[in-house]
Amino acid sequence: MDTTGEKTPPGKPGLPPRWTSSAKTGVGTAGTAASRIWFTLSHGILNEIYWPRVDAACTRDFGFIVTGADGYFVEEKRDCDHSIAMIEEGVPAFRVTNTARDGRWRIEKEILTDPKRETLLQRITFEALQGELADYRVFGLLSPHLINSGADNTAWVDDYKGMPMLFATGGKAGALALACSVPLVSRSVGYVGTSDGWQQLSANGHLEEGYRMAEAGNVAMCAEIDFAGHDGHALVAVGFGSRWQEAAYKAKSSLQTGFETARRGYAAGWRAFQKDLEPLDRPAGASNLNSYRISTAVLATHQPDSFPGAAIASLSIPWGFNKGDEDLGGYHLVWPRDLVETAGGFLAAGATQQAKAVLSYLASVQEADGHWSQNIWLDGWPYWGGVQMDECAFPIILADMLRRHGHIDATEAHRFLPMIEKAARFLVRNGPVTGQDRWEEDAGYSPFTLAVEVAGLLAAADIFDLVGHHDSARYLRETADSWNEDIEYWTYARDTELSRKLGIDGYYVRIAAPDQADAASPLDGFVPIKNRPPSETNQQASMLLSPDALALVRFGLRAADDPRIVDTVKAIDATLRIELPQGPIWYRYNGDGYGEHEDGRPFDGTGIGRPWPLLTGERAHYEIAAGRLDIAEQLLDTLEASASPGGMLPEQVWDQADIPERELYHGHASGSAMPLVWAHSEHIKLLRSLRDGAVFDMPPQTVQRYQKDKVRAAVRIWRFSEKIRTVAHGRALRIELEAPALVHWTKDDWKTVEDTPTAENSFGIHFLDIDTSRIRAGRAIRFTFYWPEGERWEGTDFEVTVEKARHDGGHSGR
Numbered sequence: 001m002d003t004t005g006e007k008t009p010p011g012k013p014g015l016p017p018r019w020t021s022s023a024k025t026g027v028g029t030a031g032t033a034a035s036r037i038w039f040t041l042s043h044g045i046l047n048e049i050y051w052p053r054v055d056a057a058c059t060r061d062f063g064f065i066v067t068g069a070d071g072y073f074v075e076e077k078r079d080c081d082h083s084i085a086m087i088e089e090g091v092p093a094f095r096v097t098n099t100a101r102d103g104r105w106r107i108e109k110e111i112l113t114d115p116k117r118e119t120l121l122q123r124i125t126f127e128a129l130q131g132e133l134a135d136y137r138v139f140g141l142l143s144p145h146l147i148n149s150g151a152d153n154t155a156w157v158d159d160y161k162g163m164p165m166l167f168a169t170g171g172k173a174g175a176l177a178l179a180c181s182v183p184l185v186s187r188s189v190g191y192v193g194t195s196d197g198w199q200q201l202s203a204n205g206h207l208e209e210g211y212r213m214a215e216a217g218n219v220a221m222c223a224e225i226d227f228a229g230h231d232g233h234a235l236v237a238v239g240f241g242s243r244w245q246e247a248a249y250k251a252k253s254s255l256q257t258g259f260e261t262a263r264r265g266y267a268a269g270w271r272a273f274q275k276d277l278e279p280l281d282r283p284a285g286a287s288n289l290n291s292y293r294i295s296t297a298v299l300a301t302h303q304p305d306s307f308p309g310a311a312i313a314s315l316s317i318p319w320g321f322n323k324g325d326e327d328l329g330g331y332h333l334v335w336p337r338d339l340v341e342t343a344g345g346f347l348a349a350g351a352t353q354q355a356k357a358v359l360s361y362l363a364s365v366q367e368a369d370g371h372w373s374q375n376i377w378l379d380g381w382p383y384w385g386g387v388q389m390d391e392c393a394f395p396i397i398l399a400d401m402l403r404r405h406g407h408i409d410a411t412e413a414h415r416f417l418p419m420i421e422k423a424a425r426f427l428v429r430n431g432p433v434t435g436q437d438r439w440e441e442d443a444g445y446s447p448f449t450l451a452v453e454v455a456g457l458l459a460a461a462d463i464f465d466l467v468g469h470h471d472s473a474r475y476l477r478e479t480a481d482s483w484n485e486d487i488e489y490w491t492y493a494r495d496t497e498l499s500r501k502l503g504i505d506g507y508y509v510r511i512a513a514p515d516q517a518d519a520a521s522p523l524d525g526f527v528p529i530k531n532r533p534p535s536e537t538n539q540q541a542s543m544l545l546s547p548d549a550l551a552l553v554r555f556g557l558r559a560a561d562d563p564r565i566v567d568t569v570k571a572i573d574a575t576l577r578i579e580l581p582q583g584p585i586w587y588r589y590n591g592d593g594y595g596e597h598e599d600g601r602p603f604d605g606t607g608i609g610r611p612w613p614l615l616t617g618e619r620a621h622y623e624i625a626a627g628r629l630d631i632a633e634q635l636l637d638t639l640e641a642s643a644s645p646g647g648m649l650p651e652q653v654w655d656q657a658d659i660p661e662r663e664l665y666h667g668h669a670s671g672s673a674m675p676l677v678w679a680h681s682e683h684i685k686l687l688r689s690l691r692d693g694a695v696f697d698m699p700p701q702t703v704q705r706y707q708k709d710k711v712r713a714a715v716r717i718w719r720f721s722e723k724i725r726t727v728a729h730g731r732a733l734r735i736e737l738e739a740p741a742l743v744h745w746t747k748d749d750w751k752t753v754e755d756t757p758t759a760e761n762s763f764g765i766h767f768l769d770i771d772t773s774r775i776r777a778g779r780a781i782r783f784t785f786y787w788p789e790g791e792r793w794e795g796t797d798f799e800v801t802v803e804k805a806r807h808d809g810g811h812s813g814r
Contacts, residue, residue: 011194013217017150019320146170197222309361345681370426393456531593556702583638
């Protein structure tokens with residue numbers, strides 16, 4: 001390195017690093033094994049570039065600054081009007097046009113990744129709309145954040161084999177190189193907020209070329225590109241590698257091969273993917289976008305070839321501009337629930353191999369005890385440590401869906417049997433209460449989780465029957481039946497202030513607290529509301545609503561016209577529905593705190609939840625189940641109209657008056673994640689469901705068993721975690737324990753006593769069934785335990801009353 005005239009940039013280590021806007025207008029990748037690189041766009045510029053894995057962000061952003069005479073200084077991302085379009089339908093490479101608001105110049109970029117190398121390419125045209133090219137100087141400004149870290153990066157100026165470049169390495173690992181097909185007139189590096197290129201150019205209009213190395217900080221690199229000397233055209237490359245020399249080689253090689261070669265290979269790969277999909281396209285609306293092909297491209301972009309079957313939740317960090325290195329994952333992690341929803345989108349679109357790959361991936365990252373971690377890095381290492389029971393059941397449902405659609409044969413079913421056995425074992429040993437609901441906030445009885453658990457148990461039972469494990473299948477169905485029959489006791493609230501106000505019998509709540517011995521009902525308990533100020537954290541379960549209850553219909557446990565469901569829909573609409581310019585959208589639940597503050601400040605651990613377009617898609621599926629396809633079509637329009645100009649579906653949309661200074665506009669994306677892959681998957685499934693005239697992913701087992709055959713539970717389960725107080729006459733009282741025991745029990749207040757040992761089933765559960773058909777209603781079964789392994793008595797008596805069987809299968813008490 002030539003150190004002549006080298007100066008140390010001031011301001012080390014720079015400002016605390018931050019990420020950038022999560023409001024992406026485009027995401028893309030070549031999707032080849034040779035090109036482990038992904039990119040995102042917003043505000044007309046590149047944001048995060050990911051390498052060598054889709055869960056490793058390596059840049060904050062890369063945009064341009066234009067300067068001129070008399071102190072002229074304009075920044076592309078802040079001072080331009082932006083437009084974006086795919087270069088070809090279904091191919092996530094983009095043509096971005098940024099026109100200066102003062103009308104003086106325009107930048108057009110074509111952006112993609114080299115399918116044969118780990119290089120991002122931008123073919124750029126700079127056009128002077130006023131004056132001549134020579135009147136303007138154009139600078140590229142790139143902020144490296146290698147391997148999810150904005151701190152401890154080092155940037156420097158150097159050449160590679162005679163080609164001028166800019167380089168950066170990360171404190172953890174990795175390197176990048178910035179190169180250009182035309183001369184770089186000047187180059188400089190510095191510390192963000194003090195000596196970076198933005199600070200230099202805004203202060204005096206030129207770069208300090210003596211700043212040739214900025215070590216161990218939040219750094220940025222800047223270079224002037226000689227557009228004036230090359231008719232306004234340039235090809236800019238950012239290469240990546242484990243060493244800076246490798247990154248430089250890749251950047252130079254891509255420049256030598258040229259943009260057109262990369263473009264042809266990139267587009268050919270995406271055309272091959274798109275041509276084999278189901279034709280679910282619909283006429284383009286006012287946006288003139290093929291939303292179906294955008295959604296399929298979004299799903300495929302988030303599924304890396306290097307980790308077959310994995311798919312992250314989003315190439316974004318919600319409110320990233322307000323977050324630093326402490327938020328390592330953002331949404332670029334794998335959530336098993338989101339992953340199965342993504343697989344459903346692939347399957348609905350006809351991308352069978354991608355869906356099957358998801359199942360193989362899930363089998364590889366399952367924990368030893370059978371559950372899946374709340375979220376994980378691509379290699380399966382947990383990030384957050386919560387346990388969500390729906391995430392433990394969803395993989396079973398996916399396996400069964402693939403089997404039912406004919407995509408898994410008998411041999412493959414046996415291959416996935418260990419995964420299914422372990423997952424089913426975890427479900428029956430730890431359900432039905434979940435440690436966290438699907439919104440990752442509260443423990444208890446969630447209608448959504450219960451629906452997925454019951455559907456998962458029945459799906460596993462069918463698979464066990466296929467391989468001859470009939471006793472296991474019968475036990476799973478009996479457990480599913482017992483849980484299904486208790487759903488109303490756990491989660492259906494009657495005679496509340498809200499139900500009286502609405503003139504309805506009751507409604508399913510969002511979540512009910514885990515069972516407590518001193519509570520008459522889980523609905524009497526209080527639920528801690530997360531992300532809210534301390535004074536607003538606890539709410540009575542019976543007063544919390546959520547569209548989650550519609551999962552009871554989506555997963556087939558209840559009919560769409562069940563009076564309890566119909567009343568719940570009325571309560572949901574009265575409490576959680578909002579009319580926005582694009583149509584109705586729903587909130588997650590009343591009192592939600594996951595969203596911006598009232599004044600638009602970003603979510604910082606507290607806030608106010610905003611509407612989720614995803615929930616409009618779920619509501620449309622409910623309308624399909626109810627036979628109202630016309631309403632579902634209208635809701636599809638609403639969902640698609642919630643997308644960004646580039647077709648990206650957001651996690652949440654802003655529901656208040658415009659706050660332009662915070663880029664919050666009524667009915668448009670808020671600062672949360674965009675794109676949300678789960679929402680795009682729901683969009684694809686909705687298109688498929690409307691085409692088929694039926695809910696695409698509704699499990700048939702629950703529909704047949706509970707809606708058509710109206711199967712009643714044969715047992716009711718007592719556990720230490722579920723100390724039921726009543727059992728209907730004629731149903732067996734099933735006592736389930738985690739260790740062998742002698743059950744010491746009586747049905748006549750200890751006048752006579754029976755000592756019965758428990759039996760162990762294939763799931764490691766020790767149980768005893770007590771027949772109540774010969775016990776008169778009103779009598780109590782009392783029992784305690786002797787534990788032979790510990791040679792001790794439990795020391796406490798327990799009691800379950802035999803009550804008269806009710807026609808509706810419910811229970812008058814716990």
